[in-house]
Amino acid sequence: MANKKVCDSWFATQQINEDLYLITEPHYYWYNRANLWLIKGRDQDLLFDTGLGVASLRQHVAGLIDKPLLAIASHIHxxxxxxIHEFEERAIHQAEAQALRDGDDHKALCSQPGWVDADHFECLPHSGFIAEEYSLVASEPTKILQEGDLLNLGDRTLEVLHLPGHSAGCIALYDHRSQLLFSGDVIYDGELLDELHHSNIPDYINTYERLQQLPIDIVYPGHYQTFGGNRFREILSDYLDRRRQPGCPQKKTDKGLK
Ligand SMILES: [Zn+2]
Ligand SMILES: [Zn+2]
Structure with missing residues (x-):
């Protein structure tokens, strides 16, 4: 770590279309590197996920923001x-509001061995950065999100879907008109994590059964590549086939499960 240099630029931005930007942290370990989505509306902008918090995302996006901005954490990880603490307006689902308020490193996963490691940083986000001291900064949510909340951007509306399983407070944002889903860690095209200490496989199964009913054109996920409706349905059915094997939990009422 001592001989690593400070990165020239911690974030990378890609414009997807006139209303959408993808921001990533390319010098961070690919496996945990999240996709941060800046969604531009007529009256309001949304930032869906905020990254590690090791460099100023607020400064990075400042040039792209010309309206009130609501930063949303898709979940507490x-x-x-x-x-998210950097932003004046910040939102998270009710189930994980307290964890954000407390800066709960256990729920955020960052106190778990191996999740934040010095080797995961190709260069330093700022001078003096020490990965071992990484911690979730406690901050008070200014908006608590719940299932069915509508986020009106003026020219489009996104609905909050509460989709627990990966963690208790996972949400996705759904645009009914365009059939777009910003999915966080609920669904992406990579190894799905449903066995973390606070994951719940029966909830994950219920979430995926619910998603099977949702018309989807494009998914903008929390990790890996954007994908379309066919791949969406394939990931759902692969997961359900795998997790509904005999001996695996199928119902919320199964005993002995977290
Ligand atoms: Zn996660
Ligand atoms: Zn993630």
Whole structure:
């Protein structure tokens, strides 16, 4: 760590279309590197996920923001909620509001061995950065999100879907008109994590059964590449086939499960 240099630029930005930017942290370990989505509306902008919080995302996006901005954590994990404290308006689902308020490193995963490691940083986000001291910064949510909340950006509306399983407070944002889903860690095209200490497989199964009913054109996920409706349905059915094997939990009422 001592001989690593400070990165020239911690974030990378890609414009997807006139209303959407993807921001990533390319010098951070690919496995935990999140996709941060800046969604531009007529009257309001949204930032769906905020990265690790090891460099100023607020400064990085300042040039792209010309309206009130609401920063949202798709869930409490450090790679999504780490930077939310920097923003004046910040939102998270009710189930994880207290964890954000407390800066709960256990729920954020960053106190778990191996989740934030010096080797995961290709260069330093700022001079003096020490990975071992990484911690979720406690901050008070200014908005608590719940299932069915509508986020009106003026020219489009996104609905909050509460989709627990990966963690208790996971949300996705759904645009009914365009059939777009900003999915956080609920669904992405990579190894799905449903066995973390606070994951719940029966909830994950219920979430995926619910998503099977949702018309989808494009998914903008919390990790890895954007994908379309066919891949969306394939990931859902692969997961359900795997987790509904005999001996695996199928119902919320199964005993002995977290
Ligand atoms: Zn996560
Ligand atoms: Zn994640």
């Amino acid at each position: 450090f790679d999504h909620a780490g930077g």
